[in-house]
Amino acid sequence: MGFIVSFLAFLYDFVVGDDWTVAVGVVAALIIGAALTRTSIPTWWWMPVIVALILTFSLMRATRSAR
């Protein structure tokens, strides 16, 4: 049991890392992006723009807590 918990903790740290909002933001961006591809709106711009915004948001959180 202890091994499973520590393995899951390692996996979480390995993939998600310091800021969980990045992982949640990426998944949400993909869900919205997938919905957009079903419309007639061009969608190529969506992922680069939203990823840049996710990065900015995460950095704002990190630097705010560093003050």
Add this chain to the structure above:
Amino acid sequence: MSDIFLIAASFLASSVEMVEALTIVLAMGITRGWRSPLVGVVAALVSLAVVVAVLGPALTLIPIGALRVVVGTLLLVFGLQWLRKAILRASGYKALHNEALIYEKELHEASSAASAVRAGLDWYGFTVSYKGVFLEGLEVVFIVLTFGSTSGNIPLAALGAAAAILIVGAAGIAVRQPLAQVPENTMKFAVGLMLTTFGVFWSGEGIGVQWPAADGAILGILAFLIVWSLGLVTVLQRQRERQLVGVGG
């Protein structure tokens, strides 16, 4: 074009991880003798080979569309982590990764750790080397497998990683000290940008995005992310300076 990125990304990522693993192994070897740390390195490499042998073929069984969504998402999350840390370091919010300092700390801990012999090995030297090489190597394996499987060319991604391991390993053996001169933070910045770029491209393809210029879009995404990230570094550096002036005054 994407082949060059593939090799470059896996080479850079592997070099960074190899430099970090080398620092740990060198500290163990110099303070506790070479036998146990080297056995730890071999054991870690065997463990990593098992991970590759299990995960590699499994990844090739997943349909390419689903693979691109899953791998693209993982690369995006992983790449953004690297990029986030690199920007925080470049802007002064996080201390720069200092191999010389880490080496000194490892040396101090290794020389003061108690000696326990198990199975004929100095257990401390073995386990610290094993953990260091396995954990740093796991990131290399993750990058090589995800990059390689999604682009349909695992051998090319592995080539980049193997070149990095050989070059950094040879340099480490030659100088017998941590490679503190390697511009590790700049390399991490570059790797973060590449992982994020490929993550955006592949996850986008996976959800049905039609990229303008097909593979050529990778260059456009990379250029956009470089400009955005450097802009963030500039803004955060100024913010940091204002905060320090505020604290000082």
